[in-house]
Amino acid sequence: MSKKQIVILGGGTGGTMTANRLRRRYGADEAEIHVVDRDDRHLYQPGLLFVPFGLATVDEIVRPRRRQLHDGIVFHETEIAQVELDHDKVVLMGGDVLPYDVLIVASGARLQPEDTEGLTGPGWNERVFTFYSPESADALREALDRFEGGRLVVNLVDMPIKCPVAPLEFAFLADWHLRERGVRGRTELVYSTPLDSAFTKATCAEHLSFLLEDKEIELVTEFSAGEVDGAGGTLTSFDGRTLDFDLLVTVPLHGGAGFLERTPGFADALGFVPTDKATLQTTVKPNVFALGDATDLPTSKAGSVTHFEAEILSENVARYFAGRELEHGYDGHANCFIETGFHRALLIDFNYDVEPLPGHFPSPLGLPLLKESRLNHLGKLAFQWVYWHALLPGREIPGIGPAMPTRGKKGLPVPV
Ligand SMILES: Cc1cc2nc3c(=O)[nH]c(=O)nc-3n(C[C@H](O)[C@H](O)[C@H](O)COP(=O)(O)OP(=O)(O)OC[C@H]3O[C@@H](n4cnc5c(N)ncnc54)[C@H](O)[C@@H]3O)c2cc1C
DSSP states (O other): OOEEEEEEOOOOHHHHHHHHHHHSSSSSTTTEEEEEOOOEEEOOGGGGGGGGGSSSOOGEEEEEHHHSSSSEEEEEEEEEEEEEETTTEEEEEOOOOOOSSSEEEEOEEEOOOOOOTTTTTTBTTTEEOOTTTHHHHHHHHHHHHHOSEEEEEEEOSSHHHHHSTTHHHHHHHHHHHHHTTTTTGGGEEEEEEESSSSSSHHHHHHHHHHHHTTTTTEOSSSOEEEEEETTTTTTTTTSSSSESSSEEEEOOEEEHHHHHHHHHTTTTTTTBBBBBBBTTSSSSSSTTTGGGBBOOSSSOOOOOHHHHHHHHHHHHHHHHHTTTOOOOOOOOOOOEEEEEEEEEEEEEEEEESSOOEEEEESSSSSEESSSSSHHHHHHHHHHHHHIIIIIITTTOOBSSSOOOOTBTTTTSOOOO
């Protein structure tokens, strides 16, 4: 029997986890697993939040991609040029071709700052920054060190973005950092969002809006940023409202990987791959699966989501090869720590159908949900270790999996 050919596009969170899970499942004589990524720098993206405040350096959150992949996985360090869906082939930049039996799209989301007028013009990385890229997060650290007060505007241009709570966490940490530095009294801190509240989930808005008031952060809602004047220090919305700033920290537009657009029918208008929300098989072709930020699924673009999806996706790739029915096992489960400053954090846990609820995770004795605590902050810090040593290698974490736990949540029927 010939070996199965599995090609994984992207060697980030989802691509690495999936490759390692499939390597555990199939011996080297059963399957050849190929991972393609443009560089050999695996970035722990949640760590970017801490870089502007000097709480982490970029070097501390980057490791070689190759070293995260189990033995026997072939790593191709090159740009993906195109996928020929009709011929089950991936074409790499430089002309090499990888034929596949199963293709897994794990190419993430691409930042598109150039798609907002003026954003990358004068002032970019001088008074206009994003902590979503290592270069800009680093430049922002220097700017925050020099900041002696004025108007600091934190803005997200439009959804979807990776980790929808990260800009809010940035605002909370900025409040704390500037208080520690003694310049908060001279700073107006503004949070502007295109949404009708600071939080993407209604129950969070209900339970957590006091945080912005307590921290004296001005909230500007339904503000769709259309233009940035970095030299003049003005952010203008599509409906003509303006926000003046001395320092702008923005989260730019996100889209799918560029190569997806080169294959007609592979991606939606934003560049995300149409994917079955329960099986992770794409609707593009039965032998093409997708996970993580690259999909069009109606859940958060988050590492936790990618981890839960990787479990179901690996199982379903095996079922596909065996000709068995796919498991409809992914319920949209997502969980997320939200740093609130002063060594405290919140935790939220939800799925496609259930909004974040109070209680405890993953059981009645676990971490507090929707409540600030030092324990949650320690959980967020410890997560980096868990990421490198348990999640990426594809190890199981007892009690934490793709199905959202209901035990411990208040307001849900207790399962018998
Ligand atoms: C600031 C920040 C904070 C975050 N905080 C959290 C958090 O607290 N909790 C949480 O759960 N999640 C968080 N996330 C989100 C999380 O990091 C992502 O959701 C997760 O990494 C998605 O994994 P992925 O595999 O889909 O994409 P990625 O890990 O981004 O991997 C995609 C890979 O595809 C490669 N690629 C794309 N196109 C090409 C091409 N043409 N050729 C070659 N290679 C290509 C890229 O180089 C990349 O390595 C945060 C993200 C950011 C930016």
